[in-house]
Amino acid sequence: MVFSNTFSPFLAFPVRSLVVSALAAASLAACSHTTRMAAQPQNLPVPAEWANTTGPAAAPATALASDAPAAPALDLAQWWQGFGDAQLVTLIEQALAANPSIVSAQAAVQQARAQVDVQRAGLLPSLDASAGARRSQQGVADASNNYTVGLDASWELDLWGRKRNLVQAGQENLAATQASLYAAHVSLSAEVALHYIQLRNAQERLRIAQHNLALQAQTEQMTRWRVQAGLASSLDAEQARQTLAQTAAQIPSLQASVRQTQHALAVLTGQAPAALLAALAQPAPVPAAPPTWVMRLPADTLRQRPDVQAQEHRVQAALANLSAQERANFPTLRLSGSLGVGALTLGALSDGASVARSIAASLAAPIFDAGANRAQIAAQQAAVVQARQAYRSSVLAALQEVEDALVQLQSDQQRLVHVRVAAEAAGHAQRLAQQRYDSGLIDFRTVLESQRSLLASQDSLASAQAAISTDVVKLFKALGGGWTKENNQLTDENLVSQTVSATE
Template sequence: MAFLLSSSFSSRPLLLSAIAAATLTACSHTTPLAQQEVALPVPAQWHSPVPAQADGSQDLARWWQGFGDARMVTLIEQALQANPSILSARAAVEQARAQVDVQGAALLPSLSASAGARRSKQGFNDAGNSYNAGLDAGWELDLWGQRRNAVRAGEQNLAASQASLHAAHVSLSAEVALNYIQLRSLQERLRIAQGNLALQAETDEMTRWRVQAGLAASLDAEQARQTLAQTAAQIPSLQASVAQAQHALAVLTGQEPAALMADLAAAAPVPLAPQDWALRLPADTLRQRPDVQAQEHKVQAALASLSAQERANFPTLRLSGSLGVSALTVGALTSGASVARSIAAALAAPLFDGGANRAQISAQKASVEQARQAYRASVLSALQEVEDALVQLHGDQQRLQHLATAAEAASNAQVLAQHRYDSGLIDFRTVLESQRSLLSSQDSLASAQAAISTDFVQLFKALGGGWQPQSQDLAAAPLTE
């Protein structure tokens, strides 16, 4: 229900009093836009062990260049340009930008044009023609900032979409790097398995000769054949995993699965982690993380929407005007036509809506709380990801040292066992055990070396690396530390 105000309204003082009362009532239920910030449990330092090389200055924006692998860099750059998830996120940004334009247009006056023709006849009189043309203008003044708050909510949603695009860059660059490291690790493990298979094939052949010469038992030959078959069984599985990693990289770069199989068929070393890189402090990491920024912008958007909804209780003032001409001929519209003009103002105030707007405000307040808790959850998740990555990296670095020692010892033991067996000092089972141990140790060492590079990728992702801020538009408000 609304009261309309015009120049002909005779009870204008009474109407203005009612509108003023409605305005005061609405204001009494309006929450200020500025809300208390979410308390963020941001520590001053990381609790997990920090690697010694973390005192460098390498930029996180393009962290993959620090691995020194040109092929990996090319794949990541291709993915950032052609991956469907990135293209979809870009489209979401454009959609949000268009929504802001739509909301901003509501702040401006509207103007429309019309034209018409009419032919009429009464009784036996001759038919007559009439023509008209006109302009209509209207403007609803944003007296209380309801529409400005809607525009502000749209701007915050746009900023959240932009941050989500950057978050997609972070996730995609890390995913490509992880798959590439896995591919090179699988190729290295395949090389190790094939090398050990060749060694075991020589042992199997030599054992069969010794059995034929009566120098060894048939049991030795069967054990050698068993070991050879077990190693050979690992190769098809590794080959399949290599092909699957190639497929994954092709799809991540926006190509069909088999597009990169020939290009990535040749084995290459696992890319090594950079030795010069910087570890950001917890508060700096949260400002760098685009997913955290996106959640913060969503909080601001929800607050702006709440403020706009609360102002729906306020009176509205609309100005309108029209200018029209009419004539009996089209040519007369420009000269000698009848001109009609009007200007009007209408003031409307809601008095009773059955509690609908109050319910909408309650729903919007719940949306604000949801956004605030999602923001808090994103902060805690970001801190956990960095701490987990640091712990994993520290543990894998220690594990690598022990596996390197074990692999060296296994290689020496295999050579010694073969020499002692040839000299008749030990049985054949010891030789086979040394060969199995060598394969296992070398395979574990290769996996551990790749795990270090993987850990660094996960750490750079957790730190928010993989995008470059272009402006301060997405800068988060100062975080509570």
């Protein structure tokens, strides 16, 4: 076996001179080479706090850490535990274990890790073994055999760090792929929760519609009896029948929504669409949002969000690839050696009948490539710009998602207050209308209108309550919650200054 430290005993004076000359020439080339493109930083300030968590319209369930230091902070890694719904927890755990997108993202991480191993292998010498046999014959009786066994070693020294830059690029790509896996966790857990809330809301709305349908059926039956007794008109009967049919028409669409959402949840958990029909058939309340929790500040949110982390790692990978490409113009030094044993018989090979060894050093430097490497450098520079702009876009999108989620949550909480009042009033109005109609004080039209209003108000209340839970799920997703690994790898230099740089 031949390694670099075994070359020196056999290195003749001309070879040493060649190596020294190669190092000197490469050093001159490195000193004269420009290794970085011109950059024009453009700063994007990150706000110190969220714009929609202060003021009289702020959501009561949210608070900045500085405003409410004593409030318990909800674990964003498993935020779904705060909803207190065992079925929701089970579904999310099943999805994170078996969803095809998660399995695919895990395979992508394994692939990226293997690519890093390939790049690291290029830093080490390579060793090949060979064996051969030859038989030659001259004339009728003269014949001879020749057997050989040998080892060949070669090593391209990474003098200027080109290969190390490629290894770094691979490591950054691996980190980006891991962050993408965590981002898939965030998206999937939120998707399961949103569908689960939608399912429970559809089941509640179906229950409300069926309850009102039964109430209206009783009214329609009583109206027919009153018509037969001459106490009501045929118009009253037809109006009652119309209201009953309109309510009945809503039920099939609600049933379809329930079934379709059950199918979606099954697929999200990696199962066939009908796999969860029995498990999710029993209606249950919409999971209520956690009552108290603490908001992350903007800079902390950017550190937490795996999609932002992935984009930062891609910037670093692009910079490492650029550095490696810039060094492609530098001379390369390759050392090679061989050790071989030859004999006329197989048994004589172990005695070293004929030993041959050689060592060589070769220096190669590009002289003319028609501008190919210069074009490759320009391409890598453009890739750096794209990566930085993608990073800026991910930061802006993260900030917008949180602000939008806060605005929507505050709006829906204010709406819920009024919808709840309207639903209570509609219930009182329906009971009063029925009593007054039974006493002969009002006409039947008022009763029907009160029943329609009650159904609409109860349906709106159920939807408004589900909207609050939906908004909180979206806010947790925007804050980067949903993955358990502590991997906040954004550097302090990037976010302490609260700026994002981009290259024009």
